[in-house]
Amino acid sequence: MIAAPLLAYAAISVLCIVKVSTMDTFIAAVYEHAVVMPNISLTPVTHEKALALMNQNLDLLERAISSAAKQGAHIIVTPEDGIYGWRFTAREAVYPYLEDIPDPQVNWIPCNDPHRFDRTPVQNRLSCLAKDNSIYVVANIGDKKPCNTSDPQCPPDGRYQYNTNVVYDSEGKLVARYHKQNLFMSEIQFNSPKRPEVVTFDTKFGRLGIFTCFDILFRDPAVTLVKDFHVDTILFPTAWMNVLPHLSAVEFHSAWAMGMGVNFLAANLHNPLMKMTGSGIYAPDSPKAFHYDMKTEEGKLLLSQLDSHPQHPVVNWSSHASSVKAHSSGNQEFTGIVFFDEYTFVELLGATGNYTVCHRDLCCHLSYKMSEKRSDELYVLGAFDGLHTVEGTYYLQICTLLKCKTTDPNTCGDSVETASTRFERFSLSGTFATQYVFPEVLLSEVQLAPGGFQVSSDGQLSSLKPSSGPVLTVTLFGRWYDKDQTLTASSDLIAQAQSVLI
Structure with a gap:
């Protein structure tokens, strides 16, 4: 060596x-x-x-x-x-x-x-x-x-x-x-x-x-x-x-x-x-x-x-989102906690729609169609642009479509493993300031969707076919390394994190 x-x-x-x-x-x-x-x-x-x-x-x-x-x-x-x-x-x-x-x-x-x-x-x-x-x-x-x-x-x-x-x-x-x-x-x-x-x-x-x-x-x-x-x-x-x-x-x-x-x-x-x-x-x-x-x-x-030598695709993660006109949802935004971070959410009201939600400098755009709009399940589009300071200190930019634990908006961001709603299609993008973005699609029972989605060169995370199972989350998880800072989380947040993680 x-x-x-x-x-x-x-x-x-x-x-x-x-x-x-x-x-x-x-x-x-x-x-x-x-x-x-x-x-x-x-x-x-x-x-x-x-x-x-x-x-x-x-x-x-x-x-x-x-x-x-x-x-x-x-x-x-x-x-x-x-x-x-x-x-x-x-x-x-x-x-x-x-x-x-x-x-x-x-x-x-x-x-x-x-x-x-x-x-x-x-x-x-x-x-x-x-x-x-x-x-x-x-x-x-x-x-x-x-x-x-x-x-x-x-x-x-x-x-x-x-x-x-x-x-x-x-x-x-x-x-x-x-x-x-x-x-x-x-x-x-x-x-x-x-x-x-x-x-x-x-x-x-x-x-x-x-x-x-x-x-x-x-x-x-x-x-x-x-x-x-x-x-x-x-x-x-x-x-x-x-x-x-x-x-x-x-x-x-x-x-x-x-x-x-x-x-x-x-x-x-x-x-x-x-x-x-x-x-x-x-x-x-x-x-x-x-x-x-x-x-x-x-x-x-x-x-x-x-x-042995996989391809390294080149993606401009902000290209599509920066060219999209914001979609006015008509419904009120609200905040919710995802792993100790405060997101801005907007509820998906219909079986199909186009939504935009922004947090600080990050705006997230979603186009989707559900197989059916169930009355017993709540889905939201969320955005977070900020420094996470609990079990570690790292700067995040995240766009996420996710299922709430119950129909109570206060449960949006809580841990949930099961869902019943399938999506015919979805497309998610965001105005990311970082090139390091990780695309997630997670189905009910914590299962992946091999071959079910793609990332285009302009930064869209899109379905290739109707989802093979009910959807838990579709997420663009961005890490903005240049904005990481050395901060100390409060003792009560650390205690909460330990109760969740350890």
């Missing part, structure tokens, strides 16, 4: 290896894993007990990896926290589960040389799983790095602890290591690296990049990987807790793949009690395979064929 500077981002480190790409297509696999969790304890367990727990999870991952390889998969992605679980109460609690993970430049196949570095049983086993099955294996483990008082940022316990993704190639060689940059609010056991890491590696099936869970909502490293390093496929271990209406895993991850024009391999944990489910293999044009299951306790292996 070769280290090189990122020209446009001097603060970012880059890791990559170079190989010749020779495959037009490849088979990808992701595994949604029902992780075996450690017992919550104020006293750290021994290394032996930690390894025993991790081996239980590795036994389950081994079955998925072997099955994927037998079905022809070239690479498999497993979830964040998939080897030892999550929600450790302190740095000391996770420490027995950590290993010192070397820089991939050391040119190491742990399966062949297990004693080259001290105490690396998990790395050794992952390497052997990759080598024995002739498959790339992507996993999430914990890294530890000692530091001393000469480093002013060194934690009091004398070490950095990182939420870390590792990749082993089909020969068992460590080819990538990524330290998570954007830690979620409860990840007190880990440190962020001093600089965002942009990690890529080249394979016979294209250039791959990697980041973790909450990273997806920020520019670095996620957008940088695509825009500046031109990756074909993103590897995405995650421990994602679904938040409707706009941040369900399958919904947002498939939208990110389409908005960024890349393949996206998302492996989530499976824990319905924590609202954790939703994994998928997504291409820029459509989801290829996805899984959402809140009813069972089992894991799930997904496989699909992908193009």
Whole structure:
């Protein structure tokens, strides 16, 4: 692996290896894993007990990896926290589960040389799983790095602890290591690296990049990987807790793949009690395979064929909306809360119509036709243009058609998983000030609509045919990275967010 500077981002480190790409297509696999969790304890367990727990999870991952390889998969992605679980109460609690993970430049196949570095049983086993099955294996483990008082940022316990993704190639060689940059609010056991890491590696099936869970909502490293390093496929271990209406895993991850024009391999944990489910293999044009299951306790292996070098469509997200004359709805606008943000809404009164709603500088236009206008369901068009400051700080511009929880307008924006209204057609656009917009279409029971919609070059999200199921939301989810600010959310909002997300 070769280290090189990122020209446009001097603060970012880059890791990559170079190989010749020779495959037009490849088979990808992701595994949604029902992780075996450690017992919550104020006293750290021994290394032996930690390894025993991790081996239980590795036994389950081994079955998925072997099955994927037998079905022809070239690479498999497993979830964040998939080897030892999550929600450790302190740095000391996770420490027995950590290993010192070397820089991939050391040119190491742990399966062949297990004693080259001290105490690396998990790395050794992952390497052997990759080598024995002739498959790339992507996993999430914990890294530890000692530091001393000469480093002013060194934690009091004398070490950095990182939420870390590792990749082993089909020969068992460590080819990538990524330290998570954007830690979620409860990840007190880990440190962020001093600089965002942009990690890529080249394979016979294209250039791959990697980041973790909450990273997806920020520019670095996620957008940088695509825009500046031109990756074909993103590897995405995650421990994602679904938040409707706009941040369900399958919904947002498939939208990110389409908005960024890349393949996206998302492996989530499976824990319905924590609202954790939703994994998928997504291409820029459509989801290829996805899984959402809140009813069972089992894991799930997904496989699909992908193009090694998908097309990167160019979209002017404000073009159509800027040319449209605002539609006067005649009914009164009102406000509502969607994930702690205050939207401006207008009710859809008829079975067919054209509506416009604006919030600050963002105006959203909708044209639609329902199969029927039901009296027991309320749909609205909403707009939000502002800074979100709860579980993270990031600037949003969002246009959304969504179903309210009940016919009471006060429930518009609440989490809802079922609907009965189908749409014959819809077209949604907005006057976005950002080029980073992610198109979402989510149906009843939290299902996607592969092949059911398209995004045109002028920024319209439009149906291609009548919806295959009742609609929960049609959304253009915009991120205006240049307007992100470092603000602190109030303690009461953080407490509310924790009750929803954790």
